[in-house]
Amino acid sequence: MExxxxxxxxxxxxxxxxxxxINLVTIWFVVSAGLALLxxxxxxxxxxxxxxxxxxxxxxxxxxxxxxxxxxxxxxxxTNLDRVVGMHGICTEEISNKNDVGEVKVDGKKWSAISSxxxxxxxxxxxxxxxxVKLKVKKGE
Numbered sequence: 001m002e003x004x005x006x007x008x009x010x011x012x013x014x015x016x017x018x019x020x021x022i023n024l025v026t027i028w029f030v031v032s033a034g035l036a037l038l039x040x041x042x043x044x045x046x047x048x049x050x051x052x053x054x055x056x057x058x059x060x061x062x063x064x065x066x067x068x069x070x071x072x073x074x075x076x077x078x079t080n081l082d083r084v085v086g087m088h089g090i091c092t093e094e095i096s097n098k099n100d101v102g103e104v105k106v107d108g109k110k111w112s113a114i115s116s117x118x119x120x121x122x123x124x125x126x127x128x129x130x131x132x133v134k135l136k137v138k139k140g141e
Contacts, residue, residue, distance in 0.1 A: 003049060007037035024068060032057035084111075084127050088140050095119045095137070104137055111135045 011033045014026040036053035043049060087106050095102030095115045104113040104125050113135045119125060124140030 003040040003044070003046060004037050007033050007040055007049070007053075011037065024065065024072075028061040028064065029053070029057040031060055082130070084135065085129060087127050089125050089127065089137075091119045091121055091123045091125050091137075094121050101134060104135060106135065113137045115139075 011030055014030045014033060018024075018026045018030060032053050032055075035056045036049045039049050039052045084106050089104045089106030089111075091102060091113075092105050092110060093103035095104075095113060096118055101112050101114055102119065104111050104127075106125075106127055112133060113125070114131065115125075115137050117139065119137065119139055125137040126140050127135050127137055129136045
């Protein structure tokens with residue numbers, strides 16, 4: 001049997017696996033198997049064909065996976081808690097260092113807050129993230 005037939009069978013199997021999983025598991029190797037199939041039309045050495053298959057699959061995966069993941073991931077719905085991230089507020093109780101918990105007012109509500117820098121009472125803050133029930137904040141900009 002010709003080598004290109006084996007590569008065609010591999011393409012079909014990997015395509016079937018990709019359709020079943022829908023998680024971008026084998027799509028890169030479907031493409032690389034296609035390249036190996038093209039290589040088999042010009043080169044008789046199975047080792048070279050397999051090398052093309054392996055290297056092309058890894059290179060395609062490394063360079064395209066992050067891009068495809070960004071394109072295919074749906075926008076994350078913010079919860080009520082997440083929506084305060086990025087908001088501005090005011091420090092109502094001084095935060096002296098990383099281990100000291102202070103208090104801030106954001107969106108009309110008071111929150112416990114921590115910061116990596118000293119923030120004095122009355123200074124404007126920006127919410128960086130949420131750490132448990134405390135807001136991680138920085139001086140406002």
